[in-house]
Amino acid sequence: MQESIALTEAVFYILLSLYQPMHGYGIMQNVAQFSNGRVNLAAGTLYGALNTLLEKGWIRPEHTEESIRKKEYAITQSGRAAVEAELVRLQELIANGRKVVGGKRI
């Protein structure tokens, strides 16, 4: 198993969605919207990801009126920290990518 700090697309978008309390179906729709239909979270994948994120303490169950029928989740402090760290990593990738591809070809 590789020790990787990179978040998968699915996880990144799930975390972004949970900056506001949301339930599973809402997350799925939100992610599809974020990615213009490119990322279609499947139910099984979403379930696994939510459980992993709960275990890591990056999200927590949220109790709202809606959640009596459907479980809702929200991001935690450590979840936000993970997202911010990921943004830094992604910016590094983009910067280097643009430098190499956008500039002179060696």
Place this chain on the structure above:
Amino acid sequence: MKHTIYKVFTVAEFEKEENWLNEMSAKGLQLTDIGFCRYVFEEGIHGEYVYRLELLENMPTHPESIAYIRFMEEMGVEHVGSILRWVYFRKKASDTPFDLYSDLDSRIRHFRRINLLCNWLIGINLVVGVINLLLFAGNIMSRYMGAATGMHYTNSVVGSVNLAIAVLIFVLARPIRMRLKKMQKENAVRE
């Protein structure tokens, strides 16, 4: 109108089974109940539902399975039925596209679960087969040594059947092993 069809799909043929269920749906027959090798269909709109099936980690009665099935239902997925650890889901085709897994890791985990089940079945059949054949050999030996026992062929028959089953499952599971290897290689390149 209900139609009951009896059909055998082995452990390793779950994708074939899923395709068949979706083909039936396209013809207007929607699966509504499942038993051991028994499929109950109801006539309905052509292509009304998309069917998916998977092998759970635990039996459907286990709290983890119950939580998973409940989550699925919250997502608008119907639980059609289960046999042992296999669950059958369906979702209206008019909804968003229905797949169980959209990422490689989950798919790999599912295939590993199936591969493990196949390996257990192969292993048990091998062990039981060998034990039976040893018992049969023992029978021959004791007669050779002059004991007044009769020839008992039960063990040789059972043992041979077990070994044959072990080999059969091993061969049938090959596509699963190959897909698993391919996915694991892909995993090293991208998610």
